[in-house]
Amino acid sequence: MCSETGSRYTGMLLLALATAAIVANLLLYFPNGQVLEPAYITDFVWFFHGFLGAGLLVLVPALMLLRGGGEDCCAHRCGMLFPVLLAIQGTVGAVYCVVISSLGLLSGPFCDTGSGNYTYPFRNDSLEDNYLFNQPTWTTCQEPEHIVLWNVVLFSILLGIGMVEAMLCLSQVISGLCDIYCGTCIRKGQVNITGL
Numbered sequence: 001m002c003s004e005t006g007s008r009y010t011g012m013l014l015l016a017l018a019t020a021a022i023v024a025n026l027l028l029y030f031p032n033g034q035v036l037e038p039a040y041i042t043d044f045v046w047f048f049h050g051f052l053g054a055g056l057l058v059l060v061p062a063l064m065l066l067r068g069g070g071e072d073c074c075a076h077r078c079g080m081l082f083p084v085l086l087a088i089q090g091t092v093g094a095v096y097c098v099v100i101s102s103l104g105l106l107s108g109p110f111c112d113t114g115s116g117n118y119t120y121p122f123r124n125d126s127l128e129d130n131y132l133f134n135q136p137t138w139t140t141c142q143e144p145e146h147i148v149l150w151n152v153v154l155f156s157i158l159l160g161i162g163m164v165e166a167m168l169c170l171s172q173v174i175s176g177l178c179d180i181y182c183g184t185c186i187r188k189g190q191v192n193i194t195g196l
Contacts, residue, residue: 011065025050057093
């Protein structure tokens with residue numbers, strides 16, 4: 001965590017990913033660009049996995065990493081625990097996004113199948129007959145138009161973002177724990193030679 005350049009690049013990447021996750025989650029509220037009643041929006045969108053999980057919970061460690069190590073980066077090992085805790089928070093948020101996105105992909109969209117009643121037509125599919133691998137079944141959903149493609153693309157984007165964020169935050173946790181326990185953090189220009 002004390003490597004300023006690596007941490008800043010990771011922070012910039014996490015900041016961009018968190019912003020993209022928030023935008024993707026926001027787009028899920030407007031299927032195919034339409035404004036729908038809240039009761040007609042897929043239930044997994046309401047878990048705020050892009051806003052909260054891959055967004056805000058990852059945004060805090062991203063901003064901390066962007067701040068960089070500073071002068072007192074390695075002043076004492078207890079002070080290095082806070083960035084590790086923030087990276088753990090980011091990892092938890094990203095994993096939450098991965099889980100909810102996976103569930104959203106597996107259950108499919110909430111749509112009108114032509115009868116005027118909104119339902120989840122793909123929710124009870126087995127993995128063999130899953131709608132994700134059987135694109136002709138997507139026409140089952142009549143309203144909103146192209147809702148299946150909309151949900152598949154956005155939930156897949158959120159799934160990918162969550163996986164990358166989880167790996168980046170977890171790498172920061174491991175790096176920070178190594179710095180704390182192994183003392184691998186060395187300040188620039190500081191040489192400690194014992195016995196001279």
